[in-house]
Structures are given as structure tokens and as C-alpha cells.
Amino acid sequence: MMRGMAELQVLDRDAPLADILAALEADGGVIVRDLLSDDARRAIVDDLADDLEAFAPGSKSGMDLWETFHGRNTVRFCGLAARSRAFVDHALLNPVFTTVTDEVLRGAGADYWLNTGQVMAVGPGEPAQYLHRDENNWPEAVADGREITISCMFALSDFTVANGATAVVVGSQRRPSGLVRGIEASPDEIAYAEMPAGSGMIYSGKVIHGAGENTSDNFRYGMHVSFVTGWLRPEEASPLVVDRSMAAALPERARQLLGWGSYHTEGGGRTWLVDFEDASHLFD
Ligand SMILES: O=C(O)CCC(=O)C(=O)O
Incomplete structure (x- = not known):
């Protein structure tokens, strides 16, 4: 496996907001260390442990493109706010991620809401996911210079190049808007979000990225949380899962x-x- 030659900046969770925003703007993604405390990460892992066991790898939409995208040996499930109070307190309301989101998404709309909270546990032998842009979920709303969605990949276990750390085409958020569904990228433009458990990689909806290949014997345990501007329909129907009570x-x-x-x-x-x-x- 080829190691990426580009790098993402790594900042501490108490780094000045301006530094986090500058790194995000420069590279399209930024790693923030200790985005989750050890206690918070353990609480989320505990809350989700039974579901992680219960969900079979792969998605069952019957749509080949979607199933390839999701990964045939990757465990994914959503509804995290209904499954884990720790998810709500520490990920959905994460002070660093929501402060960054306030800055990034309030240019596109007055407020934003959850797009999806999703476990992405990439299994051994899973090939690299095709490279894509998250904003392509809403092709009608994509516009140069306007961020409509922002994501954070929380590392619930250590992320390494070997176990499928997210691959990011550094600076690709500045490329012209348009559908990206699997492109070739040279190693000198790819950074892998290698990070210890508890860190998070915050990334633009415009940056080209995808899960890396997992050549290890273990699952890479990631948890994706993304927000979308309030005038667009989210990927996940949260109020149909988190009921009124x-x-x-x-x-x-x-x-x-x-x-x-x-x-x-x-x-x-x-x-x-x-x-x-x-x-x-x-x-x-
Ligand atoms: O699992 C990852 O590292 C990235 C996955 C991703 O980008 C996606 O499924 O949209």
C-alpha cells in the first residue's frame, strides 16, 4: 500500500478557532486531537457495543453503486442519538465541531441540522472506498464558494494507514464544483487521517475523500457526524428515529x-x- 505524501494539519482541541478554520480552509480537512475525552469516547463505544455486534457488514439497498460505496465488509448504522446519550452530549453537541460548523455553515443559511450520525467501522480486507464529495448528496444546491455541509470523522479506535484511515485529497475543496464518483489521485496529493482514538477529522463538504483500504486484521472504528444547512433535507430522517418522548x-x-x-x-x-x-x- 502506498502511503500518502500530503499531510493534514493536526491541532489540539483548545487551539484558537481561527487556526482550525485556517487549516480547514487551506487543506479541506483538519485533525483535532482529543475532540472526545477518554471518558466520552468510552461511553459512546459502550453504548454502541451491542449494535456494533448486531449489525452485519454491508448495506442491503440492492443498489450496486450504493452497496459498493458502503463497503461489503464495513459495518454501518445510524440513529446514534436514539442509541447513545453520550453521542448526543459529546458528538452531536461537541463544542469544537459545532463552533466550527457555526462559522462554516452560517454562510449558506440561518441555521443547520444533523445530516447523519453514522458508525463507519471498516472491516479487514475492505478495499478503499471510491473518492467522493459529501456535498454531491444535494447536486441542485452545490455552488462554488458555498459550504452546505460539513463533516467530522471521530476516531473511536486508532486510525492508521493500514486499517483504513480516511484518505483526503488535500486542497481538492478548491477544485471546480461537480460530481466526483471515483477519481484517480496521485499519492502526493493524498493525506491519510492517521489519528489516535478520540481525535476527529473535520472536513469540508467539498473536499474529495474516501475510506482507505483496510489491510489490517482489525476493524477501524469510525463515527461520522455531519451537518447540513437547514433548508436542505438531511440524509438521515432523525425525527423519525428519535421520537418525541x-x-x-x-x-x-x-x-x-x-x-x-x-x-x-x-x-x-x-x-x-x-x-x-x-x-x-x-x-x-
Ligand atoms: O469511512 C471513512 O473514512 C469515510 C467514509 C465516507 O466518506 C463516506 O462513507 O461518506
């Missing part, structure tokens, strides 16, 4: 991010209402 037990901001709140544009437009009122009034 579950939502009632969560902090207000978590509820909003999970779709139990409405969207208000600067110009007075209001969407996702309940009887013309903000959905958050359901919890008054």
Missing part, C-alpha cells in the same frame, strides 16, 4: 439539531412548522 429528554439544541425545531430564514421565511409555530414549542 426521547427528544423531550434531550437539551433544546440537541432537539433542534435532530429536527425537533423549525427553520427561520433571515428574511422571515419559516419552514418545518407545526400549526404555524416553531416545532420546539411542542416541548413547552
Whole structure:
């Protein structure tokens, strides 16, 4: 396996916001160390342990492209807010990731919500995922210079080149917009998000990336969390999974991010209402 020759910047979780944003802007992705404390990471791993065992690798959509994309020996599942309170407290509401998201996504819309929270546990022997851009989920909304989605890959176990650390084509967020579905990239433009457990790689919806090949004997345990601007429909239907009684037990901001709140544009437009009122009034 060829090691990438490009590198991503690695910063501490208490690095100045401006430094994190500058690295993200320069490279399209930035690794932040200790994004999850040891206790928080262990709590998430414990909460999800049974599901990780129960879900079979591979997805079952019947669509070849989608199943290839998901990986035939990769365990994926969503609904993390319904499965883990620690996910809500430490990943969904992660102070560093949400502060970065405030800066990056508030240019495209007044607010944002959860796109998906997804375990991505890449299994031994899994080939590299084809390189892609997350914003291509919403082709009609893609525009040069406008970020509509942002992601963080949390490392729940150590990420190494051998076990499938995410491959990032450094600087590719600046390439012209357009569909990317499997391109060749030379090793000198690829960085692998090698990082110890607890770190996270925050990356632009425009940057070209994909899970690396797993040539090791172990699963690479990743957890992807992404947000999308509030006027677009997320990949995951969170409020159909986190029901009203579950939502009632969560902090207000978590509820909003999970779709139990409405969207208000600067110009007075209001969407996702309940009887013309903000959905958050359901919890008054
Ligand atoms: O697992 C990874 O490292 C990246 C996966 C990814 O980019 C995706 O499935 O959208």
C-alpha cells in the first residue's frame, strides 16, 4: 500500500478557532486531537457495543453503486442519538465541531441540522472506498464558494494507514464544483487521517475523500457526524428515529439539531412548522 505524501494539519482541541478554520480552509480537512475525552469516547463505544455486534457488514439497498460505496465488509448504522446519550452530549453537541460548523455553515443559511450520525467501522480486507464529495448528496444546491455541509470523522479506535484511515485529497475543496464518483489521485496529493482514538477529522463538504483500504486484521472504528444547512433535507430522517418522548429528554439544541425545531430564514421565511409555530414549542 502506498502511503500518502500530503499531510493534514493536526491541532489540539483548545487551539484558537481561527487556526482550525485556517487549516480547514487551506487543506479541506483538519485533525483535532482529543475532540472526545477518554471518558466520552468510552461511553459512546459502550453504548454502541451491542449494535456494533448486531449489525452485519454491508448495506442491503440492492443498489450496486450504493452497496459498493458502503463497503461489503464495513459495518454501518445510524440513529446514534436514539442509541447513545453520550453521542448526543459529546458528538452531536461537541463544542469544537459545532463552533466550527457555526462559522462554516452560517454562510449558506440561518441555521443547520444533523445530516447523519453514522458508525463507519471498516472491516479487514475492505478495499478503499471510491473518492467522493459529501456535498454531491444535494447536486441542485452545490455552488462554488458555498459550504452546505460539513463533516467530522471521530476516531473511536486508532486510525492508521493500514486499517483504513480516511484518505483526503488535500486542497481538492478548491477544485471546480461537480460530481466526483471515483477519481484517480496521485499519492502526493493524498493525506491519510492517521489519528489516535478520540481525535476527529473535520472536513469540508467539498473536499474529495474516501475510506482507505483496510489491510489490517482489525476493524477501524469510525463515527461520522455531519451537518447540513437547514433548508436542505438531511440524509438521515432523525425525527423519525428519535421520537418525541426521547427528544423531550434531550437539551433544546440537541432537539433542534435532530429536527425537533423549525427553520427561520433571515428574511422571515419559516419552514418545518407545526400549526404555524416553531416545532420546539411542542416541548413547552
Ligand atoms: O469511512 C471513512 O473514512 C469515510 C467514509 C465516507 O466518506 C463516506 O462513507 O461518506
